[in-house]
Amino acid sequence: MTTIRETLTALEAEAMAAVAAAADQQALEQVRVRFLGRKGALSTILRGLADLDPADRPAVGKLANDVKQRLEAAFEGRREALEAAALAAATAAERLDVTLPGRPVPSGRLHPSTQVLRRICQIFADMGFQIYRSPDVETDEMNFEMLNIPAHHPARDMWDTFYTTTEGVLLRTHTSPGQIRAMRQYCPEPIRVILPGMCYRYEQITARSEIQFHQVEGLAVGRQVTMTDLKGTLVSFAHRMFGPTRQVRFRASHFPFTEPSAEMDVECMICEGKGCTVCKHSGWLEILGCGMVHPVVLQNGGYDPAVHSGFAFGMGPERITMLRHRIEDIRYFWKNDLRFLEQF
Ligand SMILES: [Zn+2]
Numbered sequence: 001m002t003t004i005r006e007t008l009t010a011l012e013a014e015a016m017a018a019v020a021a022a023a024d025q026q027a028l029e030q031v032r033v034r035f036l037g038r039k040g041a042l043s044t045i046l047r048g049l050a051d052l053d054p055a056d057r058p059a060v061g062k063l064a065n066d067v068k069q070r071l072e073a074a075f076e077g078r079r080e081a082l083e084a085a086a087l088a089a090a091t092a093a094e095r096l097d098v099t100l101p102g103r104p105v106p107s108g109r110l111h112p113s114t115q116v117l118r119r120i121c122q123i124f125a126d127m128g129f130q131i132y133r134s135p136d137v138e139t140d141e142m143n144f145e146m147l148n149i150p151a152h153h154p155a156r157d158m159w160d161t162f163y164t165t166t167e168g169v170l171l172r173t174h175t176s177p178g179q180i181r182a183m184r185q186y187c188p189e190p191i192r193v194i195l196p197g198m199c200y201r202y203e204q205i206t207a208r209s210e211i212q213f214h215q216v217e218g219l220a221v222g223r224q225v226t227m228t229d230l231k232g233t234l235v236s237f238a239h240r241m242f243g244p245t246r247q248v249r250f251r252a253s254h255f256p257f258t259e260p261s262a263e264m265d266v267e268c269m270i271c272e273g274k275g276c277t278v279c280k281h282s283g284w285l286e287i288l289g290c291g292m293v294h295p296v297v298l299q300n301g302g303y304d305p306a307v308h309s310g311f312a313f314g315m316g317p318e319r320i321t322m323l324r325h326r327i328e329d330i331r332y333f334w335k336n337d338l339r340f341l342e343q344f
Contacts, residue, residue, distance in 0.1 A: 183301025258291025
């Protein structure tokens, strides 16, 4: 009788000490199983009540229940304290430092071709040229025939073409068919347009040639438009594009849709005209082709060559970008490699 009371008292003291010593919720749960579990110390003692003198059972039973309730209350109190401590620790560890600088949002930028295209368009817009859009998918007639390049013409050997499955329909090999479209739309009014856009040629892709590239074509048609106008316009363009002191020269050339034809060179911007590998030690870089619109092309556009005249020019923004920045491989433009694109 005395023994079981003492055992209960000792058990309570031991359990209370263990509860107080439990450092976290996991340790506390182990203590609870040890003392209050179905196979725990208290249950074992309670099962022993059956062996007691029936007269002593109520008193001992009440004591055992009191011990159990006190222990359960102690467990509950300790559990709440540990939970609060764990929450406080987590809050302290995950505290938001509002003074930290924000994460930068990566911002995009315009593709180098687009930047140069827009610069070219801006310069010509300031000279009164409007942007004229024409289709990427063209007819053989517009891409070749109307530009004085008939089927047998050797100029067609200069490029190979992406033909569609529809006969006579192709991806334009140059922006020049837009000249015919602009003339037919505006005839007999004077014209001052530039035609920027993508062109396509069925070529082997190398460091020097791509199957797609941009061109910017220009066209001015009116009464008494002369070679002087052409030169003045293009020299002004070169000075704004490449610097006001940049030297420019024109060399005679040949294109089927202009007569006379020329190519325009600018002083090399890498070596300032002294000669380097980019300009092949000539000091000059070829920038564009130009000329007076061929009378046949004027006629195809609806204009009378006896009354009207015009000039046209065409340039490649990628080529200009390559020359300016010494880019040695045109394939970089469509590779989507950020290491390349982020430099512009
Ligand atoms: Zn050079």
